[in-house]
Amino acid sequence: MRVQKEKDPVVEIRVKDHKERIRVEVADHGPGVSDDYKKEMLERGLKEGQKYLTGVGLILSRTLIERYQGSLHVEDRIRGDPCKGACFVITMPRT
Numbered sequence: 001m002r003v004q005k006e007k008d009p010v011v012e013i014r015v016k017d018h019k020e021r022i023r024v025e026v027a028d029h030g031p032g033v034s035d036d037y038k039k040e041m042l043e044r045g046l047k048e049g050q051k052y053l054t055g056v057g058l059i060l061s062r063t064l065i066e067r068y069q070g071s072l073h074v075e076d077r078i079r080g081d082p083c084k085g086a087c088f089v090i091t092m093p094r095t
Contacts, residue, residue: 012077020094027077027087034082038074069093 016023033041042062062072070092077085 018094021091022094024090024092025087026090027085029077029085032076032082032084033074033086041074042072065090065092 010029012025012027014025014027016025042058058072065072070090072088072090075087075089076082077087
């Protein structure tokens with residue numbers, strides 16, 4: 001499924017149903033995420049002295065997903081080319 005609002009970048013949502021797990025991919029066509037920042041963006045939270053909460057939505061999402069034995073990580077939309085957009089991948093066990 002491709003979702004696009006007027007003047008917004010394209011967002012692709014793919015669901016892959018495997019025997020024991022379900023994989024949901026949410027990809028965009030934006031500037032992408034550098035390899036150094038991919039892991040950090042899912043781990044950082046409010047640090048001492050920080051005025052604003054940043055990345056809290058991803059941290060909350062990851063916490064909830066992991067609580068149900070799933071995982072959340074970030075990949076390049078086009079493998080090996082981080083400048084072509086990011087892909088957030090959620091995997092969850094089938095119930």
